[in-house]
Amino acid sequence: MPDYPTALGASSPDRITLLGRDLAEEVMGEVGFGELAFWLATQRRPAKGEIRVFEAVLAALADHGFTPTAITARLTFLSAPDSVQGALAAGLLGGGSRFLGVTEDCGRFLHDVLAGVEGGHPADDAEWDVLALAAVRSAREAGRLVPGLGHHVHKQGDPRTARLFDIAHEEGVSGPHLSLFAAIGRVHPRVLGRTLPLNGAGVCGAALADLGLPLELLRAFALLARTAGLIGQLAEELRDPVAKDIFLSVDLNNRSIPPRPFDG
Amino acid sequence: MPDYPTALGASSPDRITLLGRDLAEEVMGEVGFGELAFWLATQRRPAKGEIRVFEAVLAALADHGFTPTAITARLTFLSAPDSVQGALAAGLLGGGSRFLGVTEDCGRFLHDVLAGVEGGHPADDAEWDVLALAAVRSAREAGRLVPGLGHHVHKQGDPRTARLFDIAHEEGVSGPHLSLFAAIGRVHPRVLGRTLPLNGAGVCGAALADLGLPLELLRAFALLARTAGLIGQLAEELRDPVAKDIFLSVDLNNRSIPPRPFDG
Amino acid sequence: MPDYPTALGASSPDRITLLGRDLAEEVMGEVGFGELAFWLATQRRPAKGEIRVFEAVLAALADHGFTPTAITARLTFLSAPDSVQGALAAGLLGGGSRFLGVTEDCGRFLHDVLAGVEGGHPADDAEWDVLALAAVRSAREAGRLVPGLGHHVHKQGDPRTARLFDIAHEEGVSGPHLSLFAAIGRVHPRVLGRTLPLNGAGVCGAALADLGLPLELLRAFALLARTAGLIGQLAEELRDPVAKDIFLSVDLNNRSIPPRPFDG
Amino acid sequence: MPDYPTALGASSPDRITLLGRDLAEEVMGEVGFGELAFWLATQRRPAKGEIRVFEAVLAALADHGFTPTAITARLTFLSAPDSVQGALAAGLLGGGSRFLGVTEDCGRFLHDVLAGVEGGHPADDAEWDVLALAAVRSAREAGRLVPGLGHHVHKQGDPRTARLFDIAHEEGVSGPHLSLFAAIGRVHPRVLGRTLPLNGAGVCGAALADLGLPLELLRAFALLARTAGLIGQLAEELRDPVAKDIFLSVDLNNRSIPPRPFDG
Structure with a gap:
């Protein structure tokens, strides 16, 4: 038994x-x-400094306005108001590879690069830059994106990134993942030919990895943060409902087209 | 538009x-x-004292060991390890009327009793007892259970209950819902003929209602707490896996019986 | 063990x-x-006629265009394309009391009325009308809606309703739930003072109950039908994607307002 | 707009x-x-023969007894009986890479092999065997499993496999995916050094791909089949409940161990 x-x-x-x-x-x-x-x-x-960094990450990820996850939670609440757990679960199910996945992807990417380093970690910025350059080149040659680079809105810099670096330094809990991420920020233009911002989702993944949290679950912390955000969305929906307008804005603007057989 | x-x-x-x-x-x-x-x-x-009470509630509700929600999250992670969001969502979906619902039911019950009071709230314990007695009697006459009363394990008293009353008093944020709940604890034996403990889920509902959180979402805070607990369950599953043993303990002990037509 | x-x-x-x-x-x-x-x-x-009625019900409920459930499934697929199970689950979670619940509510309502009848069921339309009249009056006096009455689009009659009655009669599987539902259609104007159509979701609930399916799961058959519909939605989304446009139409039309403290 | x-x-x-x-x-x-x-x-x-093959696939995948998905749906129904949609959704969320993923993986694997063939498809079994041999070798060299090979219970042959080949042939809708899958069944012992059965989940993937269904959604059809199976599980749970016993068999056999810090 x-x-x-x-x-x-x-x-x-x-x-x-x-x-x-x-x-x-x-x-x-x-x-x-x-x-x-x-x-x-x-x-x-966790130590006090670790808590502060961890909670700063959760704050950074809690709510990003009318994301697909927020819209989904509100529409599900409209449709099944008797089941708050269903509305939250539906919202979280959008936390997959695309919208909330960068945090996890970035943490894993940095971890894998660090795991390939023999001997100790780099000793100074110049050495970190060498490692970062090799990592960015290798990703580019494999046709893969470097997670954590670029943002469709914050093209000149994501305000969360600098702030999280600062907090981690203040608390003395900045580790190799953040160091490598910073170095990627410095060197990637040499490989990619243009300067991209280090985004907030990426820096959160680096910080979570430096805190020693399990890599397989980095996405889970983004989901925990988002649970608080989704409760905020539902609370606001109770007072300033928008879900019905969203639904109608789609339904009333549907355009019937003839079926076209899918050809495999 | x-x-x-x-x-x-x-x-x-x-x-x-x-x-x-x-x-x-x-x-x-x-x-x-x-x-x-x-x-x-x-x-x-929120003020500092409100935060402390709120976080004490979340701590009380975060994890209760191998509940159906915890087992469900682990089994789903076993079955679909590529989708952490699915495992968390599946676990949360068990947070319905029965296992996580007491918090919400209790908050609503207390609110409804208080909403029926004309004039101000009771001024002392004796007056609270009168109100509580009427509420318990009325529930009993309607054949309804009083939410927050009784616990299948902590029959002599749920240790979370006294503690949460204490914290709320220390912080000066105990309000009418907690007062009424305490009074129900004092008077219910007179109606029910036996003494039941005020349970932890119930006192959490009373405290959340006193904090002014939206009644429609009291269950959502239990779910937020549980999200943290479920991440703990998944992290432990990664190191000390039990889901496969649980699955096999059921599957290997299945007993085939003949179909019996359902007769409406 | x-x-x-x-x-x-x-x-x-x-x-x-x-x-x-x-x-x-x-x-x-x-x-x-x-x-x-x-x-x-x-x-x-099931017998052949029962299958035909059952599948007609599933066809009636499979897809209603851009419902909240369909939008939700598409948005979740956009956000987490790696997890088809998550997109389907998110869509189904909207199948609660409001959008897919009428089928279950109607089946239960009819069942409860029939369960209150002593002796045999009514023998002819006139007797059914008496029973239906009492049921509609009693619902109205209790301030409750009669499930299955009314439709926001098909105000002059829901084309599914007459069709399902016909199929059930053709197959000889029309039973007391459908008879009572038809009678409600005839008599309700006498109580409500206006004529409402018997809607498709309601007649489906009546037909499922007549087929002897478990009342606690009538909603589950609507969800089964909808699963097929949601797969159709995702297949169409792969070819004619709209989820990103829906998301942007909301996000780009957000209007920032100042926070307003919720006052309990 | x-x-x-x-x-x-x-x-x-x-x-x-x-x-x-x-x-x-x-x-x-x-x-x-x-x-x-x-x-x-x-x-x-679809044509009549396509429907028969498609429904045979759905029958093969509808229910496999006490799988993690079935246990999960039952536990969620125990915990939140008010939300049938939640119980079904929780069950479906286990339909990921491991338990229901073989169908999709196998269809995609076969598709990718076929997509790499220049000129027309093989003309006879001998030519199919050449193609299959190359595919199995190539998978083995890449350290990847060939999806659809092997079964932990049906070690001498999965009874669904031969049956589905027969039905597809009877209906004249067997195509290149099934041909390649059959060839893999013939040649893999030459590469792997032992004979494994072609499993039922794999042959279903091959058949669905031959029917021209979208590859990205092959898993969705397994989920559709499973939705019917899960409704059967919930209907049986209503009459012969086992979820509470499952929960207690885990909870009562918990063994407290001291926390061990996770070390990254």
Whole structure:
């Protein structure tokens, strides 16, 4: 008969524990929500500086206005107002490779480059630049995009990027992923022939990787941030509803065309 | 042509705002994640004491071990490891009327009782007891359960309940919903003939309602807390996988029975 | 140690069974998909006439153009094209109380009225009218809508309704739910003071209930039909993409407003 | 102002069309559900033999007993019985790369091999074997698995495979994907050194590709089939509930372990 090991929530008639701590006495009222999310994911309690960087990342990713995920959550709430969980879940399902995936892709890309380095990490900016240059060249030769480069709106620079670098430095938790990401920002014009901004989703992936969070779940932290954002969207929908107008703006502007057989 | 009003995220080429604030300068590094979630939902920045109560609620609801939602998230991750968003969404979809619904039901129940009070709220415990007694009697006569009463494990008292009352009092943010809930805890034995504990999910609903959060979305805060818990479950699944054993423990113990026509 | 009884899929090294039949020999190539869905839900093989009515219901509910569910599926596919399951799931999550719920609500309403009848069912139209009149009056007195009445587009009559009545009569599977629904169509103007059409979603609920399908799952058949419709939406999106235009039409027409504190 | 072209559902006050046909008169009662699903996805009406093969595929994929998707749907229904759409969506979310992905992977693999053939397709089994041998060798050299080969239960042969080949031949709709798949079944032992069965999920992918269905959506048809299966699971759960036992069998066999910090 199998048993199922876990270090997370457990309870007996008179006590509840979470991560080995007494939930009521040691967690409730003592541990902030960002701190708790970090702790749950890594099973280690983060330091104060790590919490600040982690929460700055969550703030950067929480809400970007009328994204497909926000529209989806609002339309689903319109259609099934009895099921808040369905509206949130529908919104999160848009958090895939394209709209929320850059954070994860960037963290993994940086990790893979660093994993290929023999000996220690570069010692100064010049050495980081060498590594970054090789990485950008190699991506370009393979016909792959470098994740975290470019933004369709913030063409001259994403304001989140510089700010997150600053916070990580202030807190002393900037590590090799952020260093490599910064170097990519410096050297990529030599390979690509034009200067692109380092975007906010990318720098968040670098920071999360430096915090030691599991690479397989970097996207999950973007989704956690977005859950808070989607609740904000639903709360606003309750007061200033737009979902019905969105639906009607599509439905009333439909244009019937004849079916065309799909030919494989 | 419709336009779509929003006070949430907005951006121009050189600036991103959230709730009317500069995201990079005024939010990132300055606002904790619990605080931000509260702010997004209410469009007002919470006071420090409100944040502490709110985060204590989130901690109380984040993870309860191998619940159906946790098992579901792990099984979905086993089955579709390429889609973290799907695993989280599947887990959240269990957050409905039965397992995560008590928080919302309790908040609404208390709200409805308070909404029926003419004049001001009760002035002391004795007056609260009168109101609570009427509410419990009325629920019983209607054949309805009083949400927040009883727990299948913590039969002698849920340790989260006393703790959350304490924190709310310490922070000076205990309001009428918590007062009424406490009174229900005192008087219900007179109606029901036995003493039940005030459970943690219920007290969380009372506290969230006292914080002025939208009643229609109380369940959403339980889901936000649970998102952090589910990420913890997936992170643990990566290291100590149990989903395959769970699946096999069911599949290998299946027992074939003949079909029996359903008769309407 | 628990075991888990099931009459559905089972397999041994050289044989797979479904509903007690040999899947390869007796089901594949022998059983249509509508028939199989009916059989799976009721564990009895439907007769030919029942299949025709059931599939007519599925056809009626499969796709209604640019509904919130269709828009949601397309937006989610745009955002997470790597996860077709996520796009379909997101679309289905809109199938709640408001947009796809009428089918279930109507089936349950008719069932409840019939369950309250002592003795046998009415014998002729006049008797059905008496029952229907009482039901509509009782709903109106309770301030409840009669599900299945009214349509925002097909104000003079929903073309699906007459057709489904005809098919059910042709196949000899019209039962008490359809009879009562027809009677509601005849008598409601006497109570409501105006004539509303019997809508397609409602007649589908009546027909599904007459087929003996489980009332708790009537909405599930609407969702099954819609799954086929959503695949059609995604297939069309691959060729004639509109999701990005929809997203931009919202995002570019956003209007920033100042935050307004929510006041409970 | 954008408009949104579609050949799917459209309606005017007195008429509803689907795929350019009158829904009430030409679709309801005239078009089976498998046929309709095919038609919606390809915008062409399938021939009778194509429908039989398509529905045989759906039957093969509808339900495989207590899979993670079935367990997930049942647990979600236990936890949120008010939201049937959530239970179905949660179940479908397990339809990702691992459990339902073989169908899509196999169809794409075969398609890619065929796309690399210059001139016409092979003319006889010997020529197909040459092509298959090259494809299997090339996959092996790249360290990739050949999708559709092997089954953990049906080690001597998956009964669905031979049956689907037969039905496709009977109906005259066997095409190059099935031919190549059959050849892979003949030649792979020469490369891999052992004989593996062609599995049912793989042959379904080959058949769907031969039917001309969009490759990007092959997984979607597995999900459509599974939707019917999941409704069967929920219907059985209503009568013979097992979800609570499954939940308790996990929860009661949890084993608390100390947290171990994750080390990146």
